[in-house]
Amino acid sequence: MSTSAADAAERVAASFRADGGRTLATLSRAVGDIALAEDALQDAYLAALQRWPRDGFPARPSAWILATARNRAIDRLRRERVGREKLQRLAALEPAPAASRDADDSGAGENAVPDDRLGLIFACCHPALGIEARIALTLRTLAGLTVEEIADAFLVPHATMAQRLVRVKRKIRESAIPFEVPPAERLAERLADVCAVVYLIFNEGYAASSGAQLVRRDLCDEAIRLARVLLALVPDEREVMSLLALMLYHDSRRDARVREDGTLVALPDQDRSTWNRAKIDEATALLARANGLGAPGAYQIQAMIAFAHASAASAGDVDWHGIAELYGHLDRMAPSPVVALNRAVAIGFADGPLAGLAALDALPREALESYHLYHVARADVLARLERSTEARAAYRAALALTQNAAEQAYLRAKLRETA
């Protein structure tokens, strides 16, 4: 490889890292088809590898890539002889249609490239798509993960994930799912769908439901990064800032949560000095901003609960009464057996194990029976009440219900302790 070719490869890679996501979003929106946009974009980067060493580097690489990808998309659409509307929208991407096909760079600065990622986020998280497909597509197009990385994160074969992505992109194209920011009257609802996808990605990373590793850090990092992108695009949405704060609080504890040998450390037993202060401070600043913006939403309340843990000097200083109240508030806003369970656990710390057991026994058992943390919660209060036979039975019930190796190890240790 000649020097200039190596240099070009470097610059093409840099351009891809800096603008690849935004350019993909712009093209996808213009053609209403992520697969076509991906192909055209790949063509453009390949063309850059060949042309930049020969013709010189463009002053604005991202504009060059967008114009070239746009022309490749036009070529592809012409070959397919469909989509006159799409051709028109592509033509409209460039302010000066007379510009040469080489897209010589002159005129407006880099900011001339519009940021269409918000529209892409709404398309990828559209409620008409299956939830697994939404997660995979968001990781692929917005986080830029490879198909293989996504497949490995969710423990599915590569071919299965590839097929899932092909299918979801086809549905977006064929049913004309829009790459637009929804109108004001539906924005909150659709933003909640987007937040749900981001939080599911985080949770899959934070408490991997199966496999040897308790925390899949890459997924946590991607979810936080996605929330940052989202917040940059909708800077005044308090549920988005609250979601980011919530994830940062959780994430600040991820090193303290798992021992070297992979076993889980419960919150009260964690070494608080290993919590990441920078993340906690950032989360607290975000939460303070959200709190100043009006009545709290569901993520905001969860972030407030996480704040109550993060701000306590020691496990004994946690304001469990306040936490129980917040869970009660959350349960009234969005009733869920899991939230009610968390409230009962908080009561157990606030008012003692007897009150905790009474609160747990008041929960709808049929809704929680197959949830391992329900049995863990019962086992914990029973152990505190020194009713060890019942406690051991509850730990065993929990053990039978989790596939996560770190949680299993934690529960076996609890069983040994509860003699």
Add this chain to the structure above:
Amino acid sequence: MKYMLLIYSQPRDREPTPEEWAASMPAWQAFSEDLQRRGALVDAAPLAPTSSATTVRVRDDKPVVTDGPFAETKEWLGGYYIIESPSLDGAIEAAKMCPGAKDGSVEVRPIVDVGG
């Protein structure tokens, strides 16, 4: 883009009586008029009950004509709307307003443009 809204009844043991039909008409009329006002209505029609259905199959060049719908299901296709919308979101909004979505379900399918 054109979309077809396929209106399925809720699963139940019998089809609506003529009286039930008549009672539901004003809601359907209002829905159709609303679509028309917005220039979204292309075509729409209710279908006669499945008791009037005949199924035709041709196997090895031999036609087989049978009484009744193709599959014995408790949910049946009661009618359709064809609407015009720039994207799926508009079609979903229309489906949400459709009286059939309240007790049955509305399947939204894009119509493939074969050109010409």
